[in-house]
């Protein structure tokens with residue numbers, strides 16, 4: 474009838490949550506996501522680095538319950554483009570989410586289904602509100618792991634398809650040593 478409350482420990486240095494389910498995304502799992510396909514292929518063949526790890530504590534997909542997860546997003550680039558998470562809409566698109574940055578430097582790309590995009594910078598202490606209907610992807614713009622906690626409705630789900638197909642309308646790249654957010658030349662509306 475009532476579920477059992479619990480507390481778990483999050484290690485601020487490593488981002489690891491005890492007893493969490495761990496998911497690892499390597500660069501080879503992200504075919505088609507980066508702008509520079511040649512650079513992607515070269516890096517996959519050379520070392521196929523881990524791009525990010527997720528430590529999730531998830532409940533049954535029921536309305537009213539909550540999940541939470543940390544992400545450890547490693548520093549790196551594919552061509553000029555900084556490493557990022559795949560990014561997704563929620564399967565139940567009207568579900569919102571909260572992100573809380575713990576370590577490192579980065580930001581979040583958000584986008585409406587019409588393709589209006591926004592980039593929000595994140596540093597330790599930044600809380601980002603992801604409103605209903607906005608796709609979201611985090612980007613590591615620094616040179617150490619970018620670590621953050623996310624809290625989201627247990628029934629939100631992940632819709633990766635739209636982003637995998639169309640990408641985000643903006644990309645985050647390094648130009649002359651600076652972080653630049655610019656239009657994605659491959660963006661299809």
Ligand SMILES: O=P(O)(O)OC[C@H]1O[C@H](O)[C@H](O)[C@@H](O)[C@@H]1O
Pocket residue numbers: 527541542543544558559560561609610622623624625631
């Ligand atoms: O699912 P991705 O777009 O690859 O992002 C990685 C992860 O980031 C956060 O931790 C979210 O709360 C997770 O739901 C998500 O899985």
Ligand SMILES: [Fe+2]
Pocket residue numbers: 561562563570609625
């Ligand atoms: Fe989400």
